[in-house]
Amino acid sequence: MAVLALEIRLGSTIPSIGFCPCSSLKLCNQLPENHQYQVEAVVFDNTGPEWKHYDWSKITTIVVTRDHPSELLCHAHANGVRVVWKADVQLKILADLSQQSNWINQNVNLINDLFLDGVHLDIMGHVSHVHELLKFVAQVKDIFRQRIPGSQVSVSIPWTPVCPDGKCYDYASMAQSCDFLYVKAHDIRSDVRDECFAKANAPYDETLSGLSEYIRLGVDSKKLILGLLWYGYDYPCDHLSEPGRCKLKVFPFESVSCSSPVVEQVEYKQIMQMLPRSITGRYWDDNYKSPYFVYKDKDVYHEVWYDDPESLSLKSSIVKKLKLGGIGAWFGNSLNYSANPTAAMQTEDMWNALCPIRLKWRT
Template identity: 55%
Template structure:
């Protein structure tokens, strides 16, 4: 959880609110609070009213490519030829909606499942209605659900989440034809870390499960050394485990990180042997609370200044490097075009629904030629091309 908060802080530092955003939020708050039931027609932020219409149900893709966005203007430089959907956070730039729809990409709002209210059916029904009304009024194309608290099987909450997903998918699909309903799930279905769900019926109810094939280091519980954020083998076996439950592989989207983890070495022996301070936790002695998330664009600026340069670990199929700051050694493990391209092949091997990257703003969109090439390579590593088809 502390690691998630650290990542949230990195994201927050890069959030940039616009005046238009503030105006839209103010209108939305007044609309929800007044329960008028009708959203003012002039709130559409686009030059063409047609761009404020959700994408039709017939527009589907052979490969889904999701990008998570946290506000600002970086969306202008995304490779829209590859994106099928953008998941937005609270810091939402309204112009992104226009650009996304102009490029036949869906705009998906985030919704944090109210874990504390799961036992109260009336409150959950009201929460679902509020979310679908908000999405309709905002011209969004669906909802991406998050839930970070651990939930044990056999509990009331465990059953309630299954019912909630079924209900919210049914309501969204009816209210917004073509809308997309998904939920994030841990990298493995074996309840190793994070929430635990009844995955088969949930996958059947919603459009797909977004598998968080990131920050797996917290579950290894082995000798405490800095290691890869998202090892290839863990990624493959975690996704395979979902399929082995009986879930259709086309109901799975693989999440990958556009960031790395910076570890402070308690004892540095050599590259790849950065011993860490042990932290007692339920998942083991090594958790992500002992690392700091670092965006890919910052890694690319720091890497040339490191005293090791880029190393590659064949076991994890992941790069890393070591730098020294104030007489302390740091080891940074991350994903780059080579490691991401290898993970992207898992989509073809397992016939997955698609892939998604955390976060779009973690790449460098400056005019610097080197940065531009690095950013292009990261986009290409996700998916070489996007093919559209209708059903």
């Protein structure tokens, strides 16, 4: 299996692939601008062979985040699916026009050499150069469209608008400067600002309110993609009084009363292996509309909060409720694609939860 193992840094020389890795040259052609779906379904891939078993009928765009096999590109294009590169944007380049120019040129060359269909921008850190960011996103789209016609440009944004000192970023303008904004509706409870207890990673009400707030600020709902998670949090309890009351050790950080650096991120496939060995079985919290369970490791109780087909289906219904542009999953690799019948059913249910209203978004 050929693997495209490229890392881009400012000032580095980008190697050219120089040949089409697919059986047909047509599969190396970037998908045209008029190749659109009514609803976007964006899946992030974290490298590995799992992509071979994805439900490709439910995907419109794959975001590759690390080294990726060339066969993934060929298979995606054969299924009418775009493949875009996840590019991290360091804050320092926003204040330097020459670095911005270098960054854009290097990424355009890289993506063109790899026959990919665009770029997904992930802004690293809290942005203080708001106007520079808006200009940068618009410039990225303009240059990519000039050099790679039909290329897709998207941006990751937080689960809710960031409003330091009551001043929100101009997300409405940002949405107009790219194809869509991917709302990362996860890690909502990573820093606890109230009671120091284990809680759901992405509660339904917060997910809905965060998206609604973007729309209230003037963002076109069709430019918003609801990003869901396929992993959970494993919290070690400092004290467990009962299921759902897992008290955490207090680690104050800045304005956060309870930041727990000991929490572990666990993929859904691991969670499904842990659940049968739990001491409680699956519990459901109706306030957060999320499942959880408790297990014991040596003398320490752990509480695991996660999303499953039931909780994900509820959040997926927000796409229709708010008339969003689509839905996404982080990561496609997090499911169990083995031949085990139980695992196969669990995995199928997770894919179906992306679009519970109908069997697939694509028509």
